[in-house]
Amino acid sequence: MTLWSKSRNIALTMSSTVVTTAPRPRGRPRSSRAHDAIIDAVLEMLVEGTRVEELSIEAVAARAGVGKATIYRRWPHKHALLIDAVESVKDPLPEPGGVSVRDDLILLAKALGTARDTRAGKLFPCLMPELQRDGGLRDAYLAMVERRRDVTRGVLRRGIADGTLRPDTDVELAVALLSGPVLSSLLGSLPRLDTTDLAERVVDTVLSGIAAER
Amino acid sequence: MTLWSKSRNIALTMSSTVVTTAPRPRGRPRSSRAHDAIIDAVLEMLVEGTRVEELSIEAVAARAGVGKATIYRRWPHKHALLIDAVESVKDPLPEPGGVSVRDDLILLAKALGTARDTRAGKLFPCLMPELQRDGGLRDAYLAMVERRRDVTRGVLRRGIADGTLRPDTDVELAVALLSGPVLSSLLGSLPRLDTTDLAERVVDTVLSGIAAER
Amino acid sequence: MTLWSKSRNIALTMSSTVVTTAPRPRGRPRSSRAHDAIIDAVLEMLVEGTRVEELSIEAVAARAGVGKATIYRRWPHKHALLIDAVESVKDPLPEPGGVSVRDDLILLAKALGTARDTRAGKLFPCLMPELQRDGGLRDAYLAMVERRRDVTRGVLRRGIADGTLRPDTDVELAVALLSGPVLSSLLGSLPRLDTTDLAERVVDTVLSGIAAER
Amino acid sequence: MTLWSKSRNIALTMSSTVVTTAPRPRGRPRSSRAHDAIIDAVLEMLVEGTRVEELSIEAVAARAGVGKATIYRRWPHKHALLIDAVESVKDPLPEPGGVSVRDDLILLAKALGTARDTRAGKLFPCLMPELQRDGGLRDAYLAMVERRRDVTRGVLRRGIADGTLRPDTDVELAVALLSGPVLSSLLGSLPRLDTTDLAERVVDTVLSGIAAER
DNA sequence: TACTAAGCGAGACGGTACGTCGCGTCTTCTT
DNA sequence: AAGAAGACGCGACGTACCGTCTCGCTTAGTA
Numbered sequence: 001m002t003l004w005s006k007s008r009n010i011a012l013t014m015s016s017t018v019v020t021t022a023p024r025p026r027g028r029p030r031s032s033r034a035h036d037a038i039i040d041a042v043l044e045m046l047v048e049g050t051r052v053e054e055l056s057i058e059a060v061a062a063r064a065g066v067g068k069a070t071i072y073r074r075w076p077h078k079h080a081l082l083i084d085a086v087e088s089v090k091d092p093l094p095e096p097g098g099v100s101v102r103d104d105l106i107l108l109a110k111a112l113g114t115a116r117d118t119r120a121g122k123l124f125p126c127l128m129p130e131l132q133r134d135g136g137l138r139d140a141y142l143a144m145v146e147r148r149r150d151v152t153r154g155v156l157r158r159g160i161a162d163g164t165l166r167p168d169t170d171v172e173l174a175v176a177l178l179s180g181p182v183l184s185s186l187l188g189s190l191p192r193l194d195t196t197d198l199a200e201r202v203v204d205t206v207l208s209g210i211a212a213e214r
Numbered sequence: 215m216t217l218w219s220k221s222r223n224i225a226l227t228m229s230s231t232v233v234t235t236a237p238r239p240r241g242r243p244r245s246s247r248a249h250d251a252i253i254d255a256v257l258e259m260l261v262e263g264t265r266v267e268e269l270s271i272e273a274v275a276a277r278a279g280v281g282k283a284t285i286y287r288r289w290p291h292k293h294a295l296l297i298d299a300v301e302s303v304k305d306p307l308p309e310p311g312g313v314s315v316r317d318d319l320i321l322l323a324k325a326l327g328t329a330r331d332t333r334a335g336k337l338f339p340c341l342m343p344e345l346q347r348d349g350g351l352r353d354a355y356l357a358m359v360e361r362r363r364d365v366t367r368g369v370l371r372r373g374i375a376d377g378t379l380r381p382d383t384d385v386e387l388a389v390a391l392l393s394g395p396v397l398s399s400l401l402g403s404l405p406r407l408d409t410t411d412l413a414e415r416v417v418d419t420v421l422s423g424i425a426a427e428r
Numbered sequence: 429m430t431l432w433s434k435s436r437n438i439a440l441t442m443s444s445t446v447v448t449t450a451p452r453p454r455g456r457p458r459s460s461r462a463h464d465a466i467i468d469a470v471l472e473m474l475v476e477g478t479r480v481e482e483l484s485i486e487a488v489a490a491r492a493g494v495g496k497a498t499i500y501r502r503w504p505h506k507h508a509l510l511i512d513a514v515e516s517v518k519d520p521l522p523e524p525g526g527v528s529v530r531d532d533l534i535l536l537a538k539a540l541g542t543a544r545d546t547r548a549g550k551l552f553p554c555l556m557p558e559l560q561r562d563g564g565l566r567d568a569y570l571a572m573v574e575r576r577r578d579v580t581r582g583v584l585r586r587g588i589a590d591g592t593l594r595p596d597t598d599v600e601l602a603v604a605l606l607s608g609p610v611l612s613s614l615l616g617s618l619p620r621l622d623t624t625d626l627a628e629r630v631v632d633t634v635l636s637g638i639a640a641e642r
Numbered sequence: 643m644t645l646w647s648k649s650r651n652i653a654l655t656m657s658s659t660v661v662t663t664a665p666r667p668r669g670r671p672r673s674s675r676a677h678d679a680i681i682d683a684v685l686e687m688l689v690e691g692t693r694v695e696e697l698s699i700e701a702v703a704a705r706a707g708v709g710k711a712t713i714y715r716r717w718p719h720k721h722a723l724l725i726d727a728v729e730s731v732k733d734p735l736p737e738p739g740g741v742s743v744r745d746d747l748i749l750l751a752k753a754l755g756t757a758r759d760t761r762a763g764k765l766f767p768c769l770m771p772e773l774q775r776d777g778g779l780r781d782a783y784l785a786m787v788e789r790r791r792d793v794t795r796g797v798l799r800r801g802i803a804d805g806t807l808r809p810d811t812d813v814e815l816a817v818a819l820l821s822g823p824v825l826s827s828l829l830g831s832l833p834r835l836d837t838t839d840l841a842e843r844v845v846d847t848v849l850s851g852i853a854a855e856r
Numbered sequence: 857t858a859c860t861a862a863g864c865g866a867g868a869c870g871g872t873a874c875g876t877c878g879c880g881t882c883t884t885c886t887t
Numbered sequence: 888a889a890g891a892a893g894a895c896g897c898g899a900c901g902t903a904c905c906g907t908c909t910c911g912c913t914t915a916g917t918a
Contacts, residue, residue, distance in 0.1 A: 027893030028883045034895075053267040056873055067896040072875065146406075172407045173395060173415055180394020181387060193386045205387055206420075241862025242914045248864075272904055281865045286906065455867030456909040462869075481695040484899055495870040500901065600834050601823060601843055608822020609815060620814050629815055634848075672889065698878055709891040714880065 030074065037064040038071055042085040052082070083140045093151055101159035102203060105178060108152050109199035112179055149175050177206050244288070251278040252285055256299040266296070297354040305332045307365055315373035316417060319392060322366050323413035326393055363389050391420050458502070465492040466499055470513040480510070480555070510555060511568045519546045521579055529587035530631060533606060536580050537627035540607060577603050605634050672716070679706035680713055684727040694724070725782040735793055743801035744845060747820060750794050751841035754821060791817050807849075819848050 041064035045055055057078065061068045075081040094111035096104035152175050159165035181193065181202050255278040259269055271292060275282045289295040308325035310318035366389050373379035395407065395416050469492035473483055485506065489496045503509040522539035524532035555569060580603050587593035609630050683706040687697055699720060703710045717723040736753035738746035794817050801807035823844050 024885080025893090026885070026891070028885095028895075030894060031883095057875080058873055061896095065896085067894095067898090068875080069877080069897090070895065073894070170408075170415060170419065173412075173419055176395035176407055177391055177416070177419065181390035193390055194384075198387075201384060201387055202391070205384065205391065239862080240916065241860080242864075242916095244863065245914095270904055271906080275865090279865085281863095281867085282906080283866090283908085284864065287863075292905095452911080453867090454865075454911075456869075458868060459909095485901080486899055489870090493870080495868095495872095496901080497871090497903085498869065501868070598836075598843060598847065600836065601840075601847055604823035605819055605844070605847065609818035622812075622814065626815075629812060630819070633812065633815055633819065676890075699880080700878055703891095707891085709893085710880080711882085711892090712890065715889080720879095 031070075034064070034066050034070050035074065037066055038074070038081070039085050039088050040064070042081060043089065046085070052078075057081075079137055083137045086137070086144065087140045089144065093148060096151065096155050098158070101155060101162075101164045102207065104155045105152070105203045106199045108155065109178060109202055112148075113199060149179070152178060174206065178202060248278070248280050248284050249288065251280055252288070252295070253299050253302050254278070256295060257303065260299070271295075293351050297351045300351070300358065301354045303358065307362060310365065310369050312372070315369060315376075315378045316421065318369045319366070319417045320413045322369065323392060323416055326362075327413060363393070366392060388420065392416060459498075462492070462494050462498050463502065465494055466502070466509070467513050467516050468492070470509060471517065474513070480506075485509075507565055511565045514555065514565070514572065515568045517572065521576060524579065524583050526586070529583060529590075529592045530635065532583045533580070533631045534627045536583065537606060537630055540576075541627060577607070580606060602634065606630060676706070676708050676712050677716065680708055680716070680723070681727050681730050682706070684723060685731065688727070699723075721779050725779045728779070728786065729782045731786065735790060738793065738797050740800070743797060743804075743806045744849065746797045747794070747845045748841045750797065751820060751844055754790075755841060791821070794820060816848065820844060 038060060041060045042055065045060065045063065046052075050059075055078075057068055057071055060066075060081075061071055071081065075084065094108055096107055098104065153171055156165065156169065156171050156174055160167055160169055160171075181198065252274060255274045256269065259274065259277065260266075264273075269292075271282060271285055274280075274295075275285055285295065289298065308322055310321055312318070367385055370379065370383065370385050370388055374381055374383055374385075395412065466488060469488045470483065473488065473491065474480075478487075483506075485496055485499055488494075488509075489499055492499075499509065503512065522536055524535055526532065552569075555565065581599055584593065584597065584599050584602055588595055588597055588599075609626065680702060683702045684697065687702065687705065688694075692701075697720075699710060699713055702708075702723075703713055706713075713723065717726065736750055738749055740746070795813055798807065798811065798813045798816055802809055802811055802813075823840065
């Protein structure tokens with residue numbers, strides 16, 4: 001998580017393990033209660049269906065019981081606030097059983113199918129246009145997404161290792177194929193697609209292809 | 215295209231072939247020059263990267279050289295204006311050669327890959343959050359998208375008919391699989407995916423699957 | 429009265445008798461109802477004892493039932509608004525009888541003594557610091573004050589003409605002397621001064637002086 | 643000078659000669675450097691023309707190199723700070739020669755005429771609106787003013803005693819008459835008044851009156 | 857040809873949210 | 888315990904757009 005700071009020239013990134021202990025900033029430290037209240041207010045509102053354009057800083061401040069300046073002191077733009085809100089979302093990852101590759105992939109696809117109801121799932125479409133423009137926001141979002149995809153990658157690699165999948169399988173492409181239809185159906189952009197057993201059908205189709213000669 | 219009309223209570227849909235000739239409204243007719251200037255202004259601004267939230271009616275009116283009332287007289291909401299703007303976009307469809315199914319699918323996938331540079335491609339991410347909420351806008355957008363997908367469906371059905379593809383192929387699912395990765399890579403949400411020959415690889419993988427035993 | 433205008437480049441002063449008829453500005457004309465409501469709100473608040481620093485534009489707008497922009501569209505600064513408010517105050521002038529110079533001067537001095545209760549009287553101390561800095565506001569205020577002083581000047585000149593006053597009387601100085609004590613006592617800056625019959629005593633003292641040998 | 647004290651409930655007035663030695667408060671004593679720096683900062687800013695409304699505690703603290711709490715620990719309101727600042731101003735009093743009453747009065751009137759350039763003179767208009775409302779500030783200001791007027795009173799009483807002035811002269815009224823025009827001209831509220839030899843003319847007119855028959 | 861109804865550009869209207877600044881209070885570490 | 892530093896909740900600032908409304912003018916079809 002990045003710290004935006006106005007007067008205090010601190011821009012720590014948590015990458016380095018040993019942080020050169022900055023000479024503790026003077027003055028009253030920023031309240032973590034306020035920080036949390038703000039983030040929570042943003043997430044609540046997004047989950048409740050508030051549009052990003054409607055999500056006014058004024059409303060966030062009111063709901064969080066916080067002054068507007070307290071928000072602007074921490075985040076320079078609304079984007080930055082959204083980034084932190086997105087990053088703070090750590091929905092539990094699905095855990096594949098590890099026995100059957102097919103079953104695990106179906107489990108993951110189904111988990112993706114229910115992602116619409118998670119906080120992250122609700123955030124996604126709201127943030128789309130910003131993702132295109134704001135690199136920081138995109139990075140934050142992708143970091144969250146990649147943690148989920150890593151699980152799928154693990155299953156695929158396991159399948160390659162144990163001979164269930166072809167040794168030359170393009171893992172990244174397979175990940176994309178597996179998540180694509182479910183994701184699209186979530187976005188409502190595939191209205192004609194039958195969602196019954198969608199997860200099973202996607203997995204089976206990707207596994208065996210559609211070409212006639214086998 | 216739907217006509218929103220304020221004073222004149224006309225809500226004509228162009229579906230019926232024989233339109234009950236409304237008793238031509240009196241007074242000065244609406245200027246098509248103004249209409250076009252407004253739509254053009256919206257599209258220009260979207261293509262230039264203006265966010266939907268920044269795309270103020272005031273700015274559209276100024277750029278179109280039009281009074282605000284002239285806009286509100288035609289469209290009740292900003293959504294409605296966006297819908298019409300989206301609908302007015304008719305980027306040329308790719309035309310598959312009709313010889314090889316694989317080549318045609320690759321052609322279409324490539325066309326999708328370059329869609330980012332079309333007006334519709336640039337509109338997409340801007341409209342995402344609205345699409346979730348506004349049924350009308352979603353319908354307009356999907357209509358545009360489906361015209362493109364119909365081409366792919368045609369190719370797939372031809373493949374089924376001529377025996378190139380399995381007879382039980384789920385066309386809709388295949389469409390989703392074929393467009394998914396390319397679409398995702400356009401959105402920047404698959405950063406690890408190698409885009410070299412992506413279209414070919416997607417098509418070949420979908421055609422033959424990834425399972426080891428064939 | 430000066431017109432401040434933002435977009436419209438009109439800065440008419442009512443000095444010229446024949447105004448070159450400006451080509452009526454385009455767009456909806458400014459509402460005189462709003463204008464009056466704003467001025468009235470300011471005067472009401474000042475008279476009620478609101479400090480200038482407390483007299484927020486926001487409060488004025490709320491009390492006048494007007495949007496803030498409607499105020500800022502007309503007056504660039506709070507000063508300018510105050511100037512117009514002051515200028516709009518036309519408390520009735522006292523009218524001397526015209527018989528006895530002494531009686532008339534006493535009447536005027538008494539009128540000044542009661543000026544504290546007039547709107548202009550309540551405005552005065554609020555505006556003092558601005559008067560020092562803002563030439564326009566000072567001019568507006570002085571114009572109002574001078575209309576009152578002109579009445580006194582008239583009485584004094586009449587006294588000179590009919591021989592009641594010395595022919596070499598310095599009218600301006602006399603005006604200052606006559607108004608000074610009453611004004612100062614109004615400001616509360618002469619707490620030891622007995623205000624009983626103050627008007628009579630001021631006039632008599634100015635008329636006859638304080639030197640022993642006559 | 644009054645001491646406002648928050649935690650320490652001390653409200654000492656310096657009137658009593660023998661101060662009951664308070665049991666020296668514990669902890670670090672208040673820094674007189676900070677006190678002086680604050681008062682100096684206020685006076686500097688007022689003299690530089692800062693409006694009272696612009697004279698923010700924040701700016702005073704910054705200019706004085708002092709924390710805001712250090713100011714609020716000493717003065718409960720901005721008024722209180724202003725009062726102390728005003729009281730701290732001890733511009734040197736003019737000292738009349740004591741020979742001619744007329745010459746002494748002219749000297750005092752001239753001193754008043756140059757008062758505009760003193761710190762107290764610059765403070766006056768800034769404080770006007772507050773004087774109307776805040777009793778404590780008014781008392782502080784009047785105490786300063788009265789010290790000056792006492793000198794005039796002394797001269798007038800001397801004139802009465804030695805027969806130069808009428809025995810029934812209303813001293814307070816005379817003080818008001820003598821200071822009125824000069825004061826008014828300072829405020830810029832008598833623009834038509836010729837300021838050449840104003841002091842002499844005021845004194846002579848007050849001494850001899852303006853009535854024709856002598 | 858004159859009338860009339862509606863559209864036109866322009867811009868003012870009452871509002872709401874913006875991002876900034878100062879208020880007076882508080883919380884931290886240092887002196 | 889006072890000091891400086893600065894964050895806190897609050898609320899006004901002046902700006903920008905919202906969607907609506909009034910202007911004077913233009914552009915048709917109807918009388």
